[in-house]
Amino acid sequence: MLIFEKSRPGRGCSMLPACDVEVKLPGERDKRERLLHLPELSEGELSRHYTEIASKSHGVNDGFYPLGSCTMKYNPKVNEDMAALPGFTEIHPLQPEHTVQGCMEVLKLLEEYLCEITGMDHMTFQPAAGAHGEFTGLLLIKKYHESRGDKKRRKIIVPDSAHGTNPASAAMAGFAVVSVPSGPDGCVDLEKLREEAGEDVAGLMLTNPNTVGLFDKNILEITDIIHDCGGLCYYDGANLNAVMGTVRPGDMGFDVIHLNLHKTFSTPHGGGGPGSGPVGCKEMLANFLPSVLVTGEETLAFTKPGQSIGEVKSFYGNFLVAVKALTYILTLGREGIPEASQNAVLNANYMMHKLKDLYTMAYDEVCMHEFVMSLSGLKKATGISAMDIAKGLLDHDIHPPTMYFPLIVEEALMVEPTETESRETLDEAVQVFRELYKLAETDAESLHNAPVSTPVTRLDEVGAARHPVLRYVFEEE
Ligand SMILES: *Cc1c(COP(=O)(O)O)cnc(C)c1O
Numbered sequence: 001m002l003i004f005e006k007s008r009p010g011r012g013c014s015m016l017p018a019c020d021v022e023v024k025l026p027g028e029r030d031k032r033e034r035l036l037h038l039p040e041l042s043e044g045e046l047s048r049h050y051t052e053i054a055s056k057s058h059g060v061n062d063g064f065y066p067l068g069s070c071t072m073k074y075n076p077k078v079n080e081d082m083a084a085l086p087g088f089t090e091i092h093p094l095q096p097e098h099t100v101q102g103c104m105e106v107l108k109l110l111e112e113y114l115c116e117i118t119g120m121d122h123m124t125f126q127p128a129a130g131a132h133g134e135f136t137g138l139l140l141i142k143k144y145h146e147s148r149g150d151k152k153r154r155k156i157i158v159p160d161s162a163h164g165t166n167p168a169s170a171a172m173a174g175f176a177v178v179s180v181p182s183g184p185d186g187c188v189d190l191e192k193l194r195e196e197a198g199e200d201v202a203g204l205m206l207t208n209p210n211t212v213g214l215f216d217k218n219i220l221e222i223t224d225i226i227h228d229c230g231g232l233c234y235y236d237g238a239n240l241n242a243v244m245g246t247v248r249p250g251d252m253g254f255d256v257i258h259l260n261l262h263k264t265f266s267t268p269h270g271g272g273g274p275g276s277g278p279v280g281c282k283e284m285l286a287n288f289l290p291s292v293l294v295t296g297e298e299t300l301a302f303t304k305p306g307q308s309i310g311e312v313k314s315f316y317g318n319f320l321v322a323v324k325a326l327t328y329i330l331t332l333g334r335e336g337i338p339e340a341s342q343n344a345v346l347n348a349n350y351m352m353h354k355l356k357d358l359y360t361m362a363y364d365e366v367c368m369h370e371f372v373m374s375l376s377g378l379k380k381a382t383g384i385s386a387m388d389i390a391k392g393l394l395d396h397d398i399h400p401p402t403m404y405f406p407l408i409v410e411e412a413l414m415v416e417p418t419e420t421e422s423r424e425t426l427d428e429a430v431q432v433f434r435e436l437y438k439l440a441e442t443d444a445e446s447l448h449n450a451p452v453s454t455p456v457t458r459l460d461e462v463g464a465a466r467h468p469v470l471r472y473v474f475e476e477e
Contacts, residue, residue, distance in 0.1 A: 003039045003049055004472055013043035037474055056455040058399050064421065064429050066351075068370045068402035068414025069163065069211060071241045071263035073344075078331065079266060079324035088323055093315040097301055104300040107316060110326045111294070117329075117337065118237070118257055119250020120280030125317035126290045130238055132312065133258025133277030134169035134205070136290065139309045140256055140281060141203045141232045142173060143288040147307060153202035153231070159188050161212055161406045166205045166236060175202060182408060186212040186363045188222055197229040207236035208252065209243065209368035211406040213348065213414070223253025232256065232285075240264045241418070242345055242369035245338025256281040265325035276321035292316065343419035344369040347426060351417055354430040358437045362409040370416035374409050384440035384447050386411040391458060392439070394451035396432040 041049065058065065065072040082088075091100055111123040127133040138156065145153045156170035157178050167177040178196050183189045188206070204226045209215045216222065223233045235254035241264045249257050261267045261276040269275070281289065290312045291304035316322075332340060345368050352361060352371040362372040375386045390400030390413065402414040417426055439447055451457055 002472060003041070004037065004474070006041055006045060006049060007039040009040060011040045011042055011045075013041065013046060058397070060420075063397045063399070064417075064425055065399040066401050066415045066417050066429065067399060068213075068372070068416040069238060069405070070269065070402065071238075071260070071369075071416060071418055072269065072399075073241070073263075073266055073418040074420035075266045075268050075324075076328065076331065079327045082327040083320040083323045088320060098299070101300055103319065104294045104302070106323055106326055107319075108294040108300060110322050110329070113326070113329050114259060114278060115280060117244050117248065118235075118240070118259070118280050119248030119254075120257060121283045122286040122289060122293065123278050123280040124289045124293070125276065125278045125319070125322050126311065126313045126315075127258065127277040127279055128313055128318055129262070129275040130236070130258055130260040130277045131165040131169060133260075133279045134165055134234070134236065135172055136277075136279045136309070136312045137234050137256040137258055137281070138169055138173035138175065138203075138205075139312075140279070140285045140288045141234065142175075143307065143309050144232060144285055145202055147288070150230070152200055155196075155201045157193070157196055157201060157204040157226070157231075159206060159210070161186070161210050161408050162205065163207065163211060163236065163238065163405075166207075170205065182210075182212075185365075186210065186214045187216045187218055190218055190221060190225070193222060193225055197225050197231070199230065201226065201229050201231040203232040203234055203255075205234040205236060206254075207239050208249070209239050209370075211239075211414075212363055212372050212409065213242075213367040213370040213416075214363060214365060215243070215368055219252045227253065238263055239369065242341055244341045245334075246341060250282065256285055261321055261325040266328045267321045267324040274318045274321060276318045276325070278317070278322075340419045341369070344417075347417040347419060347421055348415070350423075351415060351426050351430055354427075355433055358434055362412065369418070370414055372406065372409050372412055372414045375411035375413060378437070378440055379411050382440045382444050384444050386413045388444075388447045388450065389413065389433075389436050389440070391450040392436045392447050393432060395453045398429055398432060 060072050060074055087102060091103060107125060114123055115121060127136045154176050155178050156175040157180055158166045158170065159182055160179050161182050170177045180192045180196055181189050206222065208219055226233050232255040233253055235249040235257035237249065237257050237259040240259060244264060257280045258277045261278065262269045262273060267276065287305045287307045288309050289305045290310060291308050292302040293305060294300050295303045329337065348367050348369050348371055352367055356364065359373045360377050362374045375389060379385045386403050390403050393400050404412055405414060406412060436447065449458060
């Protein structure tokens with residue numbers, strides 16, 4: 001039942017003190033034509049409403065959530081405790097600098113640690129997500145070429161395994177997108193890359209390990225090819241969870257990167273957000289960063305880079321997310337950071353090896369933090385698709401892996417267990433995956449109908465796309 005259906009006129013739970021200033025009503029021009037529909041519920045009803053919704057959804061706190069490319073790791077509660085401290089929450093972005101030195105130190109420290117982890121020189125916390133970071137990073141690349149009077153660089157090269165946000169961000173930043181294919185080994189086809197590299201190339205966008213869960217062994221050659229033709233290299237940091245503390249994008253030859261604090265650095269995702277997609281860069285791009293940067297040693301100050309691309313978000317980005325990420329880094333420490341990555345890689349390989357006699361792996365090699373299966377064989381043999389297996393998992397309280405991505409793998413299921421899952425959880429999930437495979441062979445019909453135990457069962461996806469119901473319609477409308 002929707003909150004609007006539970007609403008009763010006159011019921012409420014706000015306890016605002018009486019207004020002690022003169023009430024000013026808006027003028028005729030600004031007056032609402034109709035009353036605003038706000039739900040009216042008691043505090044108890046409201047609390048139950050949200051608790052009920054929460055119990056119907058699935059999160060990392062409910063069970064296994066191996067959503068590939070998303071790094072759905074457990075978010076330690078100590079992060080939330082730190083971010084709830086009044087010194088961080090009861091401040092205003094326009095407060096004088098000398099009154100918020102501690103908060104500025106959070107940004108400075110986090111910048112230092114993330115630069116150390118990634119091999120970058122500077123970082124901005126303004127972007128609110130990975131895709132937003134991509135857009136910001138591409139504007140830096142654009143400005144870099146423009147500042148050198150190099151106007152012919154219109155192209156951004158993106159591998160065909162890339163996340164959809166990469167070409168989208170490049171197009172939004174005004175570039176033409178050129179796709180380069182991956183070879184049979186899942187890595188960038190070097191010959192094809194050389195063919196595209198030229199004087200019109202502004203840069204390359206790449207994630208490493210890539211979206212099929214493999215570390216591109218030619219990475220130094222790839223970034224050399226781009227640099228040799230005068231382009232810059234952008235690192236999509238969404239997969240950093242596989243390599244943090246072991247290798248650094250800066251050392252792989254990347255000039256500008258984004259990180260997803262809500263993936264790698266254990267700050268909440270999606271509805272639990274907000275997110276944060278800090279952008280790091282090498283020195284030669286620092287002068288173009290969005291404002292503001294924290295500088296100084298004893299006394300910290302906000303400074304605006306001289307040739308800044310301008311603001312991409314208000315003030316300092318999602319500051320409390322930065323507090324959570326800093327807490328995570330300090331909790332893990334120098335030893336814990338690489339250990340988390342190594343365990344993430346171990347967990348993915350463990351699951352892959354326990355499944356590969358049944359499921360066809362898209363690339364049968366040692367994987368990094370995630371692996372991709374192709375269910376096209378199973379589909380041909382039984383009619384059971386990647387979608388059916390994903391829906392079957394829901395009946396076992398497991399969130400489906402990422403489906404039909406990357407696009408270069410047919411009937412793809414992309415599994416990323418993360419380091420925070422125990423061996424028992426992985427074993428149970430392996431068991432479920434294996435049972436579903438057997439079920440596909442013996443009773444395919446039952447899988448076509450899955451899920452049957454969830455609050456919402458199999459959706460009519462075509463209907464939802466063709467006739468979407470996007471908002472609640474009130475009776476009097
Ligand atoms: C998640 C992801 C992105 C986009 O990040 P958001 O924070 O969701 O905007 C980009 N690239 C890859 C490979 C990703 O997995």
